[in-house]
Amino acid sequence: MADLKLIHELLTPAQTKILLLVLDGLGGLAVEPGGPTELEAAETPNLDRLAAEGMVGLHQPVGPGITPGSGPGHIGLFGYDALRYQIGRGVLEALGVDFDLQANDLAARGNFCTVDGDGNITDRRAGRIPSERCAELCAELQKIELPGVQLFVEPVREHRFLFVLRGQGLAEGVADTDPGHVGVPPLDAAATVPEAEMAAAHARRFVEQARRRLVGQEPANMVTLRGFAKKPDWPLFPETFGLRSVAVAQYPMYRGVGRLLGMDPVEVGPSREDLFATLERVWPTYDFAFVHVKDPDKAGEDGDFERKVEVIEEIDRCVPRIVALEPDVILVTGDHSTPAALRSHSWHPVPFLLRSPTCRRDDAQRFGERWCRGGEGGLCSSEDLLPLALAHAGRLAKFGA
């Protein structure tokens, strides 16, 4: 597999555009032996036409048998090796609440938890307190002052919050304070490397003050922190691939992954109409648009096969709007499979279609797992798709003479 550096070296200028439509959790499973998957069951005349006019295949995120989270799933689709480019838990939490992480920030995932009179944890999730309660408690903890650094405590959902320190000299290398099980007190925020001493001291000071402020607030009378991480210093997507790039997504998490890689994140209203209208508005300004639709994953996670079929059909009805934008390359796929039958992300390869005038057409007349299986794209790695899209966009020069 080619690496980012090689692809970058092969870039050649072109006035072409690539559109990546991600149907989150697209891949599925039959609920009855021999039956159709969600995508196979869906009536998708517009996606079928793209499949017939282009090429199809299956892509494998991360590796065979590996079930990816949303982060690695997208990292792979963007052409990065998901094993090498791992997003820290704290950073992922920041992306999920649209927090604009800076280079000097150190982020961690926070949990409200319950401790007994001896300080031992009795519930690592504080009985999953309501999100409103979480917001009130975060406002209280936001009052904590830490000399020399700025503090951000942002509610996420239920017992979860985002913890961010902002200041000079905050290094990665602070150990989790969450012991991972009950019956023991939270751990000290210890530095695992000398340069993280200062950050660890700030974290300890925060935890101690949080403990005092939360006395009597059962079940949320204590906090734990884990996954301390800084914004990674990775090669950025627009520079690496020579593409002015935009991330159009309704969920902050997905805009956030795009932003982390240097794409312009665009906020979108809640409806499908909002999503595609926004795409149409920003499209002229960019060479690459990543459009994210969450619904298939949600239906899959809910175990709702019929609903997943429906949302795929709904999205299919919007496909002509994409085609009308006349992208040189259209790539439609998912970041992973979320079969309703499993009610969760899964390791199954994900169907994709790529349409461009330079495609070697295969026999697929429809878009679905069984047609993708015999397609020209074979069973490839997720990170192969972006170089393939660049090639079809006429943006990669010959390697060697």
Added chain:
Amino acid sequence: MADLKLIHELLTPAQTKILLLVLDGLGGLAVEPGGPTELEAAETPNLDRLAAEGMVGLHQPVGPGITPGSGPGHIGLFGYDALRYQIGRGVLEALGVDFDLQANDLAARGNFCTVDGDGNITDRRAGRIPSERCAELCAELQKIELPGVQLFVEPVREHRFLFVLRGQGLAEGVADTDPGHVGVPPLDAAATVPEAEMAAAHARRFVEQARRRLVGQEPANMVTLRGFAKKPDWPLFPETFGLRSVAVAQYPMYRGVGRLLGMDPVEVGPSREDLFATLERVWPTYDFAFVHVKDPDKAGEDGDFERKVEVIEEIDRCVPRIVALEPDVILVTGDHSTPAALRSHSWHPVPFLLRSPTCRRDDAQRFGERWCRGGEGGLCSSEDLLPLALAHAGRLAKFGA
């Protein structure tokens, strides 16, 4: 993918022979939506029979989306990782003119160029002077004497020439003197590593004397040099794979890549009869024959779909002569795709067939992209083919107990 070392360790003696027939640029594209590729359009009863008796598949040179040059394309077919084993530009130029590069040689690609009165380049290719003129000027530059080293200046074509220094202590690490654009003077041949100082000094001395000798020879009144490289010290093909090997090719470049890897290069007259008669003559002496046919690539580069179909059909009519040699393994493929529709090399996977008695036959009754797509060989990497051929030749022992 298995590496050269592993394959070498697994070698087991056998009295078997492998024939690799490379149809340069074999892979193609339909010119009309849903139409046949060049190979699919061609009437190839003999290749079809081999496909039906053996297995087929598609192989991907270098990586998905990557368009390989002829060098990397063949390096992959010979079982080497084309990203790791990269042939320097100077060496490639030497191969192209059949120059027998020695271990003590440092080669570079030379260009005649035009400079103005201030010494600034006005044309990096000296108006593409005729090849005859290039030969005359090279003869002039060949007269230059460089104390302590031997010099070779060989015409290539138009403004291009091969520059070789031969002597002790000539190291790689001399920077290009071609600035890559006009309006500035050629760069100094600078050493990028200390051990290349001596080579760089010789190069500078050559350039200075060339400048003096070319005064008044407009448009070819100056030279640039780039891609300084030595013959690489790679594991050789015959030793690595235990095969007495021969490269039968009409173009020096392809014999040259074979010779670089230790195969015996055999010169061939210009006709197809010459090519196959030569193969028949040398075949008894070798375990592995690489036979190279350039025509499909040429027709593809010319954008001539019909001609590409014709030459594939012509080659097919010679296939019985190959079969008559009774190789234990016959492998027929291309080094890359050259679709007439694109008039250039491309990134599309390349069809292959492998015939041996130990093949697990697939459903392919014909040789062509659409049949290869569903074949036993799947979509594999180019460098997987040689280990596969060795296995079918009974030349690889079991790995592990």
